[in-house]
Amino acid sequence: MKYRNPIISGYNPDPSICRVGDDYYIVNSTFEYFPGVPIYHSKNLANWELKGYCLTEESQLKLKGCRPSGGIFAPTLRYHNGTFFMVTTNVSDKGNFIVHTEDISKKWSEPAWVDQGGIDPSLLFDDDGKVYFVSTTMDKNGMQAMFLCEVNPFTGERLTESVVISRGCGGRYAEGPHLYKWFGKYYLMLAEGGTEYGHMETMLRAENPYGPYEECPFNPILTHRDDMREEIYSTGHADIMQDHNGNWWLVCLGIRPCQEKPDRVLLHNLGRETFLTPVTWTEDGWPVVGEKGLISLEMDGPLPGSEPKPVNHNFHDDFSGDKFSLHYNFIRNPHMENYILNSIKKELILTGTEITLDQVDSPTWLGIRQKGFETVSTVNVSIPKAIQGMRAGLTAFYNDSYHYEIYLTVEANIYKVSLAKHIHDIITVTSSVEIPNGDNIYLRIVSDKTYYRFSYSLDGEHYTEIGTGLVVGLCTESTKTMTFTGTYIGLFAENGQSIFKDFNVLVLD
Numbered sequence: 127m128k129y130r131n132p133i134i135s136g137y138n139p140d141p142s143i144c145r146v147g148d149d150y151y152i153v154n155s156t157f158e159y160f161p162g163v164p165i166y167h168s169k170n171l172a173n174w175e176l177k178g179y180c181l182t183e184e185s186q187l188k189l190k191g192c193r194p195s196g197g198i199f200a201p202t203l204r205y206h207n208g209t210f211f212m213v214t215t216n217v218s219d220k221g222n223f224i225v226h227t228e229d230i231s232k233k234w235s236e237p238a239w240v241d242q243g244g245i246d247p248s249l250l251f252d253d254d255g256k257v258y259f260v261s262t263t264m265d266k267n268g269m270q271a272m273f274l275c276e277v278n279p280f281t282g283e284r285l286t287e288s289v290v291i292s293r294g295c296g297g298r299y300a301e302g303p304h305l306y307k308w309f310g311k312y313y314l315m316l317a318e319g320g321t322e323y324g325h326m327e328t329m330l331r332a333e334n335p336y337g338p339y340e341e342c343p344f345n346p347i348l349t350h351r352d353d354m355r356e357e358i359y360s361t362g363h364a365d366i367m368q369d370h371n372g373n374w375w376l377v378c379l380g381i382r383p384c385q386e387k388p389d390r391v392l393l394h395n396l397g398r399e400t401f402l403t404p405v406t407w408t409e410d411g412w413p414v415v416g417e418k419g420l421i422s423l424e425m426d427g428p429l430p431g432s433e434p435k436p437v438n439h440n441f442h443d444d445f446s447g448d449k450f451s452l453h454y455n456f457i458r459n460p461h462m463e464n465y466i467l468n469s470i471k472k473e474l475i476l477t478g479t480e481i482t483l484d485q486v487d488s489p490t491w492l493g494i495r496q497k498g499f500e501t502v503s504t505v506n507v508s509i510p511k512a513i514q515g516m517r518a519g520l521t522a523f524y525n526d527s528y529h530y531e532i533y534l535t536v537e538a539n540i541y542k543v544s545l546a547k548h549i550h551d552i553i554t555v556t557s558s559v560e561i562p563n564g565d566n567i568y569l570r571i572v573s574d575k576t577y578y579r580f581s582y583s584l585d586g587e588h589y590t591e592i593g594t595g596l597v598v599g600l601c602t603e604s605t606k607t608m609t610f611t612g613t614y615i616g617l618f619a620e621n622g623q624s625i626f627k628d629f630n631v632l633v634l635d
């Protein structure tokens with residue numbers, strides 16, 4: 127059956143997959159965003175539905191003041207004896223921890239912290255009842271290595287010394303380790319080369335979890351570093367599982383560049399997304415990923431379950447519900463008293479504080495992942511009480527130093543629609559138009575691979591463009607610090623209350 131990649135679009139990196147009967151689950155990294163670690167569900171590996179998050183309480187996910195792309199790094203999801211276990215790292219809190227639940231629709235446990243350092247933790251539940259915990263960190267000489275210990279997965283207690291089992295297969299930054307027990311052997315899969323354009327997956331195996339490990343003779347088993355098709359890059363940070371029909375699959379992160387030839391500047395703004403590929407095996411027990419280590423946007427494979435349905439990424443919220451859509455994320459731990467849904471009047475009331483989009487804090491902001499290059503986002507905004515300098519509007523947001531927004535504001539008692547941009551250390555208002563009042567103003571962002579275009583309307587039909595912003599300004603490669611996230615389309619308010627109605631994001635590609 128044919129299916130399209132990415133199977134989970136938009137910023138959904140570091141995928142980990144597990145199977146329970148004929149149900150499939152994927153989790154991803156979330157860094158400074160709240161709630162943490164989304165759980166996607168599928169029956170056919172091609173169509174995925176967001177079902178909730180592993181970390182939904184501040185006690186599980188402390189993000190206050192965390193740097194951009196701090197917080198939650200790569201997670202691993204495993205299922206054993208009726209219990210789901212998710213292990214991850216909060217680099218802005220106490221490091222590696224495990225949460226568990228018997229029902230993913232309910233609250234997960236409080237964190238059980240593990241006394242082994244590093245990032246990218248993973249778990250293996252062995253046949254003899256031992257539970258192995260592996261992560262990547264530096265040894266006492268500052269050399270990166272995979273460390274292994276045995277743990278109690280409920281308490282996080284480390285039961286054995288942490289010992290080095292591998293330093294990878296020669297690529298830099300060996301990380302993203304997953305330990306598996308297949309065909310009576312221990313397989314160790316690693317990401318190497320760094321999560322950028324040199325990214326790759328390598329495979330090793332041993333008779334014993336502590337090694338010695340032999341390397342797959344045709345490593346890397348997956349990489350796009352030399353792929354001249356230029357449609358998917360940076361494939362790596364993968365996880366493998368066998369479906370309920372006995373077929374094997376690999377999920378990995380990858381990026382779709384936003385630059386068209388002949389620009390050839392390698393840039394991406396949507397973040398690292400989740401891709402799927404079939405896996406077959408050589409006679410001597412090594413995995414063959416995709417088309418000899420390459421994957422494509424259109425693939426074919428023995429999918430379990432029903433024929434893939436066309437994927438619709440459109441988002442519409444008329445605020446008639448009494449709960450926030452699962453697709454909304456917040457920046458760090460939100461102050462929920464500033465987010466009020468009025469399902470009777472179909473309004474979202476945002477109370478902006480003095481915290482702005484430019485601060486490493488939690489402004490009054492909620493957003494959904496941008497899931498395609500070509501989008502049309504609209505929202506209706508009103509300012510019930512004019513406060514000088516307040517702002518309320520619609521933003522294309524990467525992080526506190528990289529965002530564009532079109533918004534209502536009040537200056538010297540004059541209502542205006544303005545366009546502001548924050549790129550690196552440049553914060554500027556590039557356009558400002560006087561409007562008659564602050565009631566029911568329509569704001570719109572139209573995006574493609576090159577531009578975000580900003581317009582407003584007084585009647586919801588006739589739009590006036592007030593400016594554009596280059597997509598390149600919101601790309602991961604352009605940020606002044608190392609970042610791992612992707613763009614959101616968000617609503618925000620600062621220094622006053624605003625009323626939002628009818629938020630729509632159409633995804634056209």
Ligand code: 6LW
Binds near residue numbers: 200320322
């Ligand atoms: C992830 C690690 C990595 O934990 O990036 O560059 C981190 N390598 O594998 C965030 O995705």
